[in-house]
Amino acid sequence: MNALHTSVHHSAVFDHPEMGEHENIVFVQDKDTGLSAIIAVHDTTLGPALGGCRVWPYKNPADALTDALRLSRGMTYKNSLAGLDLGGGKAVIMADPRKEKSIELMESFGRHVERLSGTYITAEDVGVSPNDMDAVARHTDHVRGTSATGLGDPSPYTALGVFEGIKASAKHVFGSHDLDGKTISVQGLGHVGFDVARQLHDAGANLIVSDIHAPAVLQAIEEFRAIAVDPAEAHKVVADIFVPCALGAGLNARTIPQIQARIVAGAANNQLQTPADGAALKKRGILYAPDYAINAGGVISIALATPGDNDALVREKTQAIGDTLAAIYQRADREEITPERVADTMAEERLARSRRV
Numbered sequence: 001m002n003a004l005h006t007s008v009h010h011s012a013v014f015d016h017p018e019m020g021e022h023e024n025i026v027f028v029q030d031k032d033t034g035l036s037a038i039i040a041v042h043d044t045t046l047g048p049a050l051g052g053c054r055v056w057p058y059k060n061p062a063d064a065l066t067d068a069l070r071l072s073r074g075m076t077y078k079n080s081l082a083g084l085d086l087g088g089g090k091a092v093i094m095a096d097p098r099k100e101k102s103i104e105l106m107e108s109f110g111r112h113v114e115r116l117s118g119t120y121i122t123a124e125d126v127g128v129s130p131n132d133m134d135a136v137a138r139h140t141d142h143v144r145g146t147s148a149t150g151l152g153d154p155s156p157y158t159a160l161g162v163f164e165g166i167k168a169s170a171k172h173v174f175g176s177h178d179l180d181g182k183t184i185s186v187q188g189l190g191h192v193g194f195d196v197a198r199q200l201h202d203a204g205a206n207l208i209v210s211d212i213h214a215p216a217v218l219q220a221i222e223e224f225r226a227i228a229v230d231p232a233e234a235h236k237v238v239a240d241i242f243v244p245c246a247l248g249a250g251l252n253a254r255t256i257p258q259i260q261a262r263i264v265a266g267a268a269n270n271q272l273q274t275p276a277d278g279a280a281l282k283k284r285g286i287l288y289a290p291d292y293a294i295n296a297g298g299v300i301s302i303a304l305a306t307p308g309d310n311d312a313l314v315r316e317k318t319q320a321i322g323d324t325l326a327a328i329y330q331r332a333d334r335e336e337i338t339p340e341r342v343a344d345t346m347a348e349e350r351l352a353r354s355r356r357v
């Protein structure tokens with residue numbers, strides 16, 4: 001019948017290496033609309049599981065399951081560390097967002113979210129637009145990021161959190177939040193990176209910028225008097241701080257020995273290729289801001305946004321990312337472990353405290 005049954009048999013699901021402690025995994029099919037999706041609820045200790053819905057042309061259902069399990073677990077940690085009263089979940093729809101996504105398909109997905117009775121709250125992720133979320137919202141209230149609710153694009157909040165995180169990192173390494181005169185290399189000038197670059201420029205930093213998209217680079221040169229380098233050079237340049245805002249896995253065995261900066265603090269997801277790369281940064285005396293801690297502004301805005309444009313609470317919680325990072329760094333120094341290990345531990349401790357009460 002369908003590929004799900006042929007390639008993901010029973011033991012492959014329960015023995016899956018990413019299975020962890022997931023509470024609930026739902027396999028969804030709707031032949032009428034062509035929907036094939038997996039909704040993974042990892043942990044609802046702190047509240048309903050919030051996590052985006054990704055539409056992606058997975059090669060097979062096993063890859064989709066791996067992604068859903070891994071990403072939902074990541075959301076539990078991210079939401080916990082961000083101080084949100086929300087658990088972690090994620091949905092993946094197996095479809096090419098450009099060719100196979102339809103309003104009917106998203107509506108069908110919305111009906112399946114509704115069946116979970118609010119244990120899972122969906123939102124936008126890769127391959128999904130506010131328009132799609134409006135279709136979902138016709139069938140469930142357990143959705144964020146529609147055009148009628150929320151604050152719109154989360155990127156400005158992500159950028160705000162990253163800026164606060166850079167200042168907290170500077171304080172830890174250089175003894176001051178002040179970025180005036182610091183040289184900062186920003187890799188990736190997209191929704192988040194460009195906004196971060198603007199804030200750094202306003203704070204008096206000298207910028208080195210890079211992107212594979214030339215118009216963004218030209219704009220940064222013009223607006224911020226930035227110096228442009230090839231994207232492959234971004235981590236190598238002589239700078240105080242390296243700010244990765246492009247794609248993940250940029251910190252690896254090849255790049256880490258070449259980094260000149262004392263701090264790596266940027267928005268990109270999954271920056272460390274392997275856990276050993278975090279240890280390698282620490283060994284070189286480079287302070288690393290755990291990615292899911294510093295880039296939580298977007299999820300905070302999605303989680304806490306209410307209709308209307310009052311974003312004071314969202315900004316307050318996002319600015320607290322700086323305090324969270326300061327606490328992470330102090331503990332990492334005290335316990336002589338990496339900041340990302342401390343971040344995981346702090347997220348787990350909050351869950352454990354909540355389970356006890």
Ligand code: NAD
Nearest residue numbers: 155158188189190191192211212213231246267268269298
């Ligand atoms: P975006 O797609 O708007 O921007 C990415 C930019 O990186 C683009 O300008 C692209 O041209 C550039 N780029 C791609 N490959 C590159 C390379 N090899 N070298 C240099 N530049 C390259 O994405 P975004 O929303 O700004 O997100 C940036 C990163 O932050 C991503 O890793 C994303 O997962 C993460 N993130 C974003 C948010 C958010 O709210 N948007 C939240 C959390 C994490």
